[in-house]
Amino acid sequence: MGRDFASSVLAVVRDRAGRRRWRWAVIALVGVFLCACSVKTQEQKDMEAALARLPGVQQVSTEIEANFSTVVVLTGDASAQQVKAVIEAFREQITAATNLPRRRVDIELRWPERDSSFKAGRDGLATAPEHAAQWYSLSRAFPRDEVVWTYQWAEFCCDAFGPGDLVQKGYTGVGDISVKPEAEDFRAVSATYRRMMGEFPEFADAEWEIGAWGWQGGLLRVDNRYPSETELSVWHRLNQDQSVPHSVQMTTRTEGRHYPQRPSIVMRLRSQNFDEVKRLTEQHIPIAAELGAPDVDYFATTDGSRSYDPDHELRITIGGCQYTDRPPSPAEQPFVDRYGKCPR
Structure with missing residues (x-):
């Protein structure tokens, strides 16, 4: 042929x-x-054969790039026990494979025709079956939303950055959990968090992110806990006035974490009118200050801006010293004078 x-x-x-x-x-x-016509390794063949025969499995594929990666598409009626069994079988195959002792590996479970997924790396394989079952419960509880759970996963990123650039996710608590509600609305973010707090209190120590519909979408990110009532109130009021359509990306901080160093709020207007940026900033800064942190980073920009432009953006540190990479712009200076505090 x-x-x-x-x-x-x-x-x-x-x-x-x-x-x-x-x-x-x-x-x-x-x-x-x-x-x-690319030839699969024996490890790939063995992995695909071992997992494909399990109940609850619809399709298995493997790939060797930075990691030895396996993707399992579950059947729509797979059970929690079957989900756990897939992770356990993957772990057994990795342990038995003589040519993979040092290679980073990962497994990703997906539902058919849905974007929800669970991914775990080698470091988390001992406890991943239980977390996969928890993801099963969570994704079943939110069948119309995208639920992505990452647990102790890592890979070396981009040869251009050198061999030491290791990207890691899901090493805090039960891992990283992100949810994209089907309803692209800031109220859906608050409602999802409140439901999580009521139905899944055991997941509180995850790195949480709910929202984010594309680069300009809104999101509320909280680490190692669920958001407080104050944070949910601030989130609601920053989004409530949509007379000028905008999105808010709000990231909080837990004491003891190195990054982010402080809470941050990014507001993106769907407008090119810089006067509207300044007007919303006047409204938002007093609300953002209610977060109660010693200082809060606030950034507001017009539609489409990805790099600094003093004629389209405002960057103010509320309650603290400003960043030193550049002096405040003429538009920022009045806000810095009123809301920034920096001992001389």
Whole structure:
């Protein structure tokens, strides 16, 4: 088959020698063909065979890049016990594989036709089955939302940064949990947190993020606990006045954590009018100050801005010293004078 395919390709090249676009089409076709014929390692074959035969499993795939990664698509009627069994079988296969003792590995479970997922790395495999069952309960309780749970997962990122750049997620408490409510509305964020607090108090020590519908979407991020009533109130009031449509990304901080150093609020207007940025900032800064932290970072920008532009953005540290990478802009200075405090 491979010889016939290659002959056909060469014939097309000869027949179309004068047409550059056909050459590129042929090259692309050959690339697709070669990729389709890539050979899997014995470890990949063994892993896929071992997991594919388990009840509750619809599909298994593996990939070797930075990590030895396995993705398992569950059946729609898979049980919590079957979910645990998949993680346990993966762990047994990794332990038995003689060629994978030092490689970073991970497994990701997904529901069919849904974006909810659970991912665990090698460091968390001993306790991952129980957390996978918890993810099962959580994703079943929020079937219309995207529930993503990451537990003790790590990989080396981007060769350009060097071999020591290890990206890690889910090493705090029960891991990182993010939820994107189906309703793209700030009220859905508050409602989801309140329901979590009532129905799943045991997940409080996760790194939480609820919201985020794209780069400009709103979110409320809290680490190692659920948000306080004050934080939920601040979140609600920062979003409530949508006379100028905007999104809010609010990140709180727990004492003892190194990052973020302080609470931060990022407001993105769906407008190019800088006067509206200044007007909303006047309204928002007193509300943000209610978070009660010694200082709070507040950043407001017009639509589409991704880098600093003094004619479109405001950056103020409420209650503390300003960042020293640049002096305050003329538009920021009045806010700094009123709301910044920095001992000389």
